[in-house]
Amino acid sequence: MMSPEEICNLLKQQFPDSIITAGLDANRPYVTVAADHWLQVARFLRDDDRLRMGFLRCISAIDLLADDKLACVYDLMSVPPVSATQVMTVPHLIAVRVETDRNAPRIPSVASVWPAADWHEREAYDMMGIVFDDHPDLRRILCPDDWEGYPLRKDYAFPVEYHGIPGTTEHELMNPRH
Amino acid sequence: MSWIENRFEDGLIMTSVDWAINWGRTGSIWPMTFGIACCAIEMMAVGASRFDIDRFGAGAFRASPRQSDLMIVAGTVTYKMASRLKRLYNQMPGPKYVMAMGASTVGGGPYFKHGYHVVKGVDLVVPVDIYVPGCPPRPEALLEGVMRLQDKIRHERRAKDPVDEQNRQQLEAALDAV
Numbered sequence: 001m002m003s004p005e006e007i008c009n010l011l012k013q014q015f016p017d018s019i020i021t022a023g024l025d026a027n028r029p030y031v032t033v034a035a036d037h038w039l040q041v042a043r044f045l046r047d048d049d050r051l052r053m054g055f056l057r058c059i060s061a062i063d064l065l066a067d068d069k070l071a072c073v074y075d076l077m078s079v080p081p082v083s084a085t086q087v088m089t090v091p092h093l094i095a096v097r098v099e100t101d102r103n104a105p106r107i108p109s110v111a112s113v114w115p116a117a118d119w120h121e122r123e124a125y126d127m128m129g130i131v132f133d134d135h136p137d138l139r140r141i142l143c144p145d146d147w148e149g150y151p152l153r154k155d156y157a158f159p160v161e162y163h164g165i166p167g168t169t170e171h172e173l174m175n176p177r178h
Numbered sequence: 179m180s181w182i183e184n185r186f187e188d189g190l191i192m193t194s195v196d197w198a199i200n201w202g203r204t205g206s207i208w209p210m211t212f213g214i215a216c217c218a219i220e221m222m223a224v225g226a227s228r229f230d231i232d233r234f235g236a237g238a239f240r241a242s243p244r245q246s247d248l249m250i251v252a253g254t255v256t257y258k259m260a261s262r263l264k265r266l267y268n269q270m271p272g273p274k275y276v277m278a279m280g281a282s283t284v285g286g287g288p289y290f291k292h293g294y295h296v297v298k299g300v301d302l303v304v305p306v307d308i309y310v311p312g313c314p315p316r317p318e319a320l321l322e323g324v325m326r327l328q329d330k331i332r333h334e335r336r337a338k339d340p341v342d343e344q345n346r347q348q349l350e351a352a353l354d355a356v
Contacts, residue, residue, distance in 0.1 A: 143295070144258045151294045158294045162257040165302050 002050070004029035008094075010050065015041055022126035023097075028096035030073065038098050039108045045076060046113055051092060052078045056114035061124040064102070065154045070130055071099045072107055072118075100130065109135040125150040196336055202272065204328045205246070210246035210252035212266065215253025217280040218312040229317040234324050243269040248327070249304075250320075254282040254289060255297045267304045275331075277323055278306045281313040288313065 002010075008022045010033050023030050033041050033045035045053040050122055057075040064071055074096045080089035100107050109132035111118040121132045122141040129150035132138055140147060159167045160174070182192055188344055209231075209299060224231045231237045240246045243266045255263060267276065278300050279299040281287030286298035307330060 090278060156294065159257075163261065165260055165297055167257075167298065 002092045004094055007031075007051065007092060010048075011041065011044075014044060017100070028075070028095050029093070030097045032097045032099065034100050035100050035107050038096075039110060039113070041096070042074075042110045042113045043125060045094075045096070048079040053092065053094070054080050054114075055091075056110075056120075058118045059120035059124055060118060061130060061152070063126040063152065063154045068102045070102050070105045070128055071097055072124060072130060073097050074110070106133055107131075108133045109138075111135055126150070129153065137161050182310050196334070198234070199336065200334055203334075204331045206238075207234070207236040207248045207275070207324065207327065207331075208238045208240050209217060209236055209244050209248040209250050210243055210266070211241050211268070212249055213240045213252045214255060214259060215280075215282070217252035217283070220314045220317055220320060221252045221279065222315045223356060224320045229321060231324065233320065234321065234328065236324050243267075244271060246270055247273065248275045248277060250277045250279050251283045251300045251304075251306075252314075254280075254287070254293075255300050255303065256295045258295070260297050260303045264303055273275045273334075275307045275310045275327055276300070276304050277310060277327065279310045279320060279323070280315060281311060284309045284311055296308075 004024045007020070008024060008029075011031060012019050015033075015037060016035060018034050018041055020032040022032065022036055045051050053076040056079040057077055058073075060073040060075070062071040062073065074145055076092075076094050076096060078092040080091050098107050105128075109117065109121055111121060111132075112134070118136065121130075121135055122138060124130045125132060125135075125138055126140040126142050127150060139145070143151065146160065160171045161167050166175075213219075213327060223229055225237060225239060236248065243249070247270075249267060249270065251263065267274070278284050282289055282296060283300045286296055287294065289296035290298055308323045308327050310319050312319050317324075
């Protein structure tokens with residue numbers, strides 16, 4: 001098992017311009033990667049023999065309203081090879097954080113690197129409005145196709161009505177029936 | 179009609195049309211297999227042997243709206259589901275009944291304030307006959323709802339009551355005057 005510091009140093013050595021910061025003493029150690037270089041870093045994380053981060057466990061999207069940013073956290077794990085001599089090994093664990101501008105959020109898609117990213121990125125697009133470049137099929141995944149806005153953003157306004165169904169009590173005040 | 183009973187040969191029954199039809203409908207409420215959320219788990223419990231909805235003749239869960247009399251809306255209705263719900267209701271043959279099961283279906287429930295996607299009560303989409311509160315309701319509560327629905331069916335009338343009709347006309351006239 002490589003410690004988060006070792007993984008971070010390896011990445012810094014390989015991509016000196018791409019690694020912005022690292023939070024290695026956090027509960028879930030992470031490195032922050034520049035959005036422009038994220039795809040190359042992801043390929044390296046998956047394919048390098050020392051890392052072999054083959055398992056994308058989760059993508060979490062974060063709304064950083066105060067910083068006017070949106071972020072994605074990719075939770076990565078290496079699945080250790082199982083062999084007769086090596087009964088159990090501890091996997092490498094690291095999270096990668098990619099930040100982007102809140103008003104025009106764009107992050108390169110890693111669905112070509114980890115197929116699991118496909119639906120996770122669609123969910124992040126649906127709920128937070130992050131556009132993933134070169135995604136194979138970037139549509140809403142949970143909300144209806146004609147939904148307005150991105151529901152999990154912190155400044156999201158709830159719909160007053162949807163296709164004639166009143167959504168809030170304010171609808172009644174604005175459209176009195178009697 | 180007690181003076182006339184037992185004065186004819188065996189097999190002749192004296193009854194009213196209302197009583198006979200209501201008796202038949204009361205004892206054969208076929209619900210639709212339509213569980214949307216966790217309330218459906220309680221609905222399954224009601225169908226199983228411990229609570230046994232079959233005792234009330236309502237155990238034949240149909241997989242098609244065209245064979246159902248009762249739609250138990252068991253769970254949170256989202257805006258995305260609302261159009262499907264309405265379509266299923268429209269496909270049911272009359273006489274048809276709707277039971278709103280659970281707090282979310284009765285009036286938004288735990289999602290009333292912070293659920294951007296939840297219909298605040300299924301009666302905004304389809305007419306509801308019986309409301310069963312609870313989150314989720316106990317199986318006994320659902321059985322109580324079935325019994326109250328049976329009461330409702332038992333008191334249906336084919337012919338219009340002349341007194342009711344007179345009252346209705348007076349009420350309509352009064353409303354027109356306003």
